[in-house]
Amino acid sequence: MPTGGKRNMGLRERKKAKSMAEVQRHALRLFREQGYKSTTVEQIAEAAEISYSTFFRYFSSKEDVLTRDNYDPLLVSAFEAQPSELSPLQALKNAMMSEVLDMSEDELATMRERNQLVIAIPELWSAMMNSMTQMMQLIAEMVAGRVGRQPNDLAVRTFAGAVIGVNISVMLHYAEHPEEDFAAVLDEALSKLEDGLPL
Template identity: 60%
Template sequence: MPETAKQKIGLRERKKAKTMASVQMHALRLFQEKGYHATTVEQIAEAAEISPSTFFRYFATKEDVVLTDNYDPLLVDAFDNQSPELSPLQAVRNAMISGITEITDEEWETTRQRNQLIMAVPELRAAAMNNLTQMMHLLTQMVAKRLGRSSDDPAIRTFGGVIVGVNISLMDYSAEVTRLEFAKLLEEALEVVEKGLIIE
């Protein structure tokens, strides 16, 4: 692909991410002010200075404005850049923690508010299961590629489920702590997994 075409794609993706972040920011503010159920897509679009049709180009539903993020490609990239000498668990741990420590405080605040809403609104909790399942599939594909094995391998599928389980166990905390405190909690939880889930 010519360099100019790559630059155009990169610019388009950055513009898309910026618009999505702006819409989410306005949506979260309105959810706090009016409540999730009382806030309409039309109100979110008006606050973000876009049309409702533009809103639906970025988010399929009102639920998606809470559930969607752009962090998966960053996780994959960070994982692929880990030393081949590390175990899959060590590589995932490093990739996840680096992702948390490298985002801005503003991005963490958005993440914190999103998780708070997900835990508080029953339909968002239910819809989040789809995202968590997708995350499990992403993790299994990442690890399978690293090890040269099938993503259907029971050990690799179990690994993906365990990492997602760790994230679920920490979602409550993410609404109350700073991003660096959360990174520490995540590291401690994954160290427990690395030791074989031995609880003394």
């Protein structure tokens, strides 16, 4: 695909991600005001000024509003754009950091509040773990393509699982320490993985 096509695809994906983040922002406000269980999809759609059917173009359920990562397609594009001489971990770290550094303060605040709610509600934590498993598979597929192996290769899966472990630890840390710089925390955690997890 020509470079311009990739850039346009990235812009479309980013616009969609920002639209989804806006719906999440309204949903979080309603969850704060009236509780997660008492809030309906209809109320979220109305607050976000979208139709009921448009909500389901973005999210499969109310639960999905909190557990879905809007930025996966952008991560794939950023990973594929990394120079071939980088190691898989360096390429993935660069891709992840580029997406985080491009997030606005409002997007970061929404992500932090989502994480805090997910941690507090057991059924959402279970759904988040399912989402993380899907993310692990996505990372395995991305890395397998880069190194010429299969996604179900044990080494590839272990690599993907380690990265997901870092993501979970960062998610928990940021929910507990909202005053910290999320990009700096993620960078430090990925650097520890890159250095072999020294303690």
